[in-house]
Amino acid sequence: MTxxxxxxxxxxxxxxxxxxxxxxxxxxxxxxxVVEAGAGLYGGGRVTVGELLDxxxxxxxxxxxxRQDWTSMVVRHLQPAxxxxxxxxxxxxxxxxxxxxxxxxxxxPSRVRCAHVVLHRAVAQAVRWGWLxxxxxxxxxxxxxxxTTVTPPSLDEVRTALAAVRESDPALWCWxxxxxATGARHAEICALRWRDVDLDQRIVRIERSxxxxxxxGLVVKSTKTGRSRVVMLTTQAADAFISWPPxx
Numbered sequence: 001m002t003x004x005x006x007x008x009x010x011x012x013x014x015x016x017x018x019x020x021x022x023x024x025x026x027x028x029x030x031x032x033x034v035v036e037a038g039a040g041l042y043g044g045g046r047v048t049v050g051e052l053l054d055x056x057x058x059x060x061x062x063x064x065x066x067r068q069d070w071t072s073m074v075v076r077h078l079q080p081a082x083x084x085x086x087x088x089x090x091x092x093x094x095x096x097x098x099x100x101x102x103x104x105x106x107x108x109p110s111r112v113r114c115a116h117v118v119l120h121r122a123v124a125q126a127v128r129w130g131w132l133x134x135x136x137x138x139x140x141x142x143x144x145x146x147x148t149t150v151t152p153p154s155l156d157e158v159r160t161a162l163a164a165v166r167e168s169d170p171a172l173w174c175w176x177x178x179x180x181a182t183g184a185r186h187a188e189i190c191a192l193r194w195r196d197v198d199l200d201q202r203i204v205r206i207e208r209s210x211x212x213x214x215x216x217g218l219v220v221k222s223t224k225t226g227r228s229r230v231v232m233l234t235t236q237a238a239d240a241f242i243s244w245p246p247x248x
Contacts (some may be wrong), residue, residue: 047131049090050083056122064219065211073118077102082119087126095119095140103143112143174240178204181237187211188223199241202233 021029053074062070081098082090095116102112120137127135153161158180166173179189187209196205207228212218223229233241 047087047126048083049085049087050079052087052126052131053078053083053122056125060121060125063211063221064213068213069114070118073114077115078119087123087131090123090136092136092139092141095137099140099143109143109145113145116140116142170243174243177237177240178233181234182206182231184231185209185224191220197233197241199238202235202238203230204233205230 057067057071057074060067060070077098081101082094085094098115099112102115103109116137120135123132123135123137126132162173162176162180165176175189178184178192179186182189182204184206188206191208191210192204192206196207198204205228206223208220209223210218210220
């Protein structure tokens, strides 16, 4: 049976299937193949899941830490389990088996969910490229991640922590005051520069964050939301800056 050209290589493709049964069963199997080909289920041609993952990692726009995490997921889990499978043959059952094996190996729910997210986005890109007409990963059961309740420290706990470091580590005490005052993420606190602080108006501008990866080292990037913001400093935070001036 000849189908449309391979969307990746442009070459003509022939599909065949060996069936051990009656002539009637063979005709039924042929009819199913015709329907499946017409539905675009064989659109990916000779491309494997592994080749798709490699191309997506090259072309995707990802931050340094996200790229490191995705690369680890692809190399350690997705490629070994799904890499050799022709893209057009990828089915929800393959995803389910992978998720079950990862969970049985002791990986946490968030890590298993990450496998689903990376695979789904990769196959979605294949759909956008015209290699498939549908995303089979969408039919897989998305791994659930139990909701966690974040319990912030009490006022007394904050005061105790600040008191514990005030004499021993003035720099840390200063930045803890800033963290308490602004509620900023730790990556945003670490990215602050003295030019971001206006002690006259007692404000701080948060407009960047930092991340550290083994491959790229320390990387300065935009905030998680991509937007900067101005936050008022408490009197204690402003006084902490004043009592601990920069050395240069």
